């Protein structure tokens with residue numbers, strides 16, 4: 001096949017509104033470059049498990065295994081992921097081809113009645129299932145009652161609207177992508193609530209043997225985002241990051257210098273939070289990952305007891321939005 005020939009592509013995607021938005025976003029970027037792109041909608045095991053704690057169900061990549069099988073079998077060539085939900089290590093034969101420009105990485109407070117965290121009355125019920133958000137909220141406002149909130153973005157908003165919570169916390173990125181920005185009452189600055197590694201960034205997964213495809217995707221990459229999230233993900237990897245460990249990692253690239261912050265907490269939220277920070281000039285993914293490892297070492301030195309990388313490199317998957 002000639003090098004100028006456009007590559008016909010299929011994107012495997014989950015069928016939540018956010019997953020479809022993300023797949024269509026990549027579809028449009030590729031179509032603008034002359035590629036024919038179709039979507040293949042799929043239901044994953046994770047989508048079917050709505051009643052049990054995901055940490056208990058466990059299993060590697062509950063929300064992405066079916067998508068990855070479609071890549072391996074050649075039924076699709078591309079899978080688009082929120083990097084926050086993508087395990088640190090991909091299965092053999094699959095690669096992260098590129099990382100797209102980051103949307104707002106901050107967390108957002110959504111409420112029908114209260115303008116922000118400070119406006120919440122004592123003992124207010126706040127919905128989130130993220131252990132990171134739970135321990136960071138509790139550190140800011142020990143009086144709040146944190147309650148479980150699961151489901152995709154629309155489900156979570158519906159549960160708020162039904163009056164089950166005084167407020168809920170969601171990623172600003174998902175709300176903005178779905179045109180729901182007007183529902184944001186307040187944004188948490190990273191200094192107050194440090195975002196999860198990769199929050200707000202999308203990654204494209206492909207088969208490692210498709211060098212032609214990886215070359216075709218290269219123009220979609222946003223290098224500053226890629227360097228930043230590589231450092232954040234290196235912290236998660238070193239701490240054995242999973243949904244059962246409260247961990248935040250957030251980088252800010254200013255010029256060539258990446259400042260990386262991380263927070264680690266005990267799962268039960270009782271011990272004080274451990275914070276670590278470091279900055280370095282970063283020009284390559286290897287340098288970004290080295291900064292991430294250095295910050296993880298500082299977390300350990302500060303008393304964090306990470307598990308280290310899981311033996312099979314498979315952290316418990318976080319429920320995607």
Ligand SMILES: NCc1[nH]cc(CCC(=O)O)c1CC(=O)O
Nearest residue numbers: 082170171174199200319320321
């Ligand atoms: N774990 C859920 C999840 N995974 C990705 C997003 C959307 C934001 C993003 O792409 O980082 C969300 C929703 C949320 O956390 O509120």
